[in-house]
Amino acid sequence: xxxxxxxxxxxxxxxxxxxxxxxxxxxxxxxxxxxxxxxxxxxxxxxxxxxxxxxxxxxxxxxxxxxxxxxxxxxxxxxxxxxxxxxxxxxxxxxxxxxxxxxxxxxxxxxxxxxxxxxxxxxxxxxxxxxxxxxxxxxxxxxxxxxxxxxxxxxxxxxxxxxxxxxxxxxxxxxxxxxxxxxxxxxxxxxxxxxxxxxxxxxxxxxxxxxxxxxxxxxxxxxxxxxxxxxxxxxxxxxxxxxxxxxxxxxxxxxxxxxxxxxxxxxxxxxxxxxxxxxxxxx
Ligand code: KIV
Numbered sequence: 001x002x003x004x005x006x007x008x009x010x011x012x013x014x015x016x017x018x019x020x021x022x023x024x025x026x027x028x029x030x031x032x033x034x035x036x037x038x039x040x041x042x043x044x045x046x047x048x049x050x051x052x053x054x055x056x057x058x059x060x061x062x063x064x065x066x067x068x069x070x071x072x073x074x075x076x077x078x079x080x081x082x083x084x085x086x087x088x089x090x091x092x093x094x095x096x097x098x099x100x101x102x103x104x105x106x107x108x109x110x111x112x113x114x115x116x117x118x119x120x121x122x123x124x125x126x127x128x129x130x131x132x133x134x135x136x137x138x139x140x141x142x143x144x145x146x147x148x149x150x151x152x153x154x155x156x157x158x159x160x161x162x163x164x165x166x167x168x169x170x171x172x173x174x175x176x177x178x179x180x181x182x183x184x185x186x187x188x189x190x191x192x193x194x195x196x197x198x199x200x201x202x203x204x205x206x207x208x209x210x211x212x213x214x215x216x217x218x219x220x221x222x223x224x225x226x227x228x229x230x231x232x233x234x235x236x237x238x239x240x241x242x243x244x245x246x247x248x249x250x251x252x253x254x255x256x257x258x259x260x261x262x263x264x265x266x267x268x269x270x271x272x273x274x275x276x277x278x279x280x281x282x283x
Pocket of ligand 1: 023042043044045046047084139182184205217
């Protein structure tokens with residue numbers, strides 16, 4: 001299937017077709033997601049927790065993101081890929097933001113970048129990156145890089161005033177030139193209000209069913225990441241358990257000398273070659 005473009009996403013919204021969005025951080029997972037037919041892959045800075053073992057996304061660097069994003073591109077050559085700008089890769093200046101967004105496109109083959117926040121400074125960054133010719137996806141609501149200011153990893157916009165603030169941020173991010181917005185961890189009513197008022201695709205993670213598309217972190221939805229599971233995650237498989245059982249069985253068989261002993265998993269030599277070989281060894 002051909003890689004989708006912003007025109008395809010606009011048409012999907014027009015026709016009421018949902019956009020399917022999943023994270024990936026490596027070649028193999030990206031390959032499987034492309035085979036499954038997802039529309040869009042996010043190489044999120046959740047990489048920090050899911051693949052690199054940090055407690056937060058803060059330590060993730062641009063070099064980490066570029067390495068993983070290019071692996072994802074190799075695994076999913078025909079899928080629209082979003083590169084997530086890590087902490088402090090865009091906050092300092094428009095120049096810094098454009099240079100790092102450009103690295104995602106030039107070095108990692110991403111189609112678009114995503115950055116967090118909805119205030120005036122972020123609107124300025126979105127405008128600058130967009131004017132440099134790079135597609136930008138906004139990210140508002142529960143924004144992990146602003147965890148300190150929003151009071152931890154918790155749903156946002158649960159009072160009328162807080163909900164209005166997020167609705168206004170969505171308007172500002174769209175006006176700044178974002179081609180789409182990801183809304184995270186907000187009540188369904190707020191996700192619906194933003195979606196109904198937007199002129200661009202609204203994607204949701206923990207934002208209810210009314211958004212134009214849905215995102216999940218793949219390691220959560222297949223039961224691989226068990227350090228913390230947000231309320232909005234539905235588990236579609238228990239891959240973690242499948243892997244642990246396979247590792248246990250292998251451990252047991254190696255310790256018992258049961259692997260590898262069968263013909264299926266060992267290489268053979270003809271009897272004549274074995275005979276010659278043993279003779280050569282004994283010379
Ligand atoms: O890094 C990421 O995967 C994200 C999602 C949590 C939305 O930004």
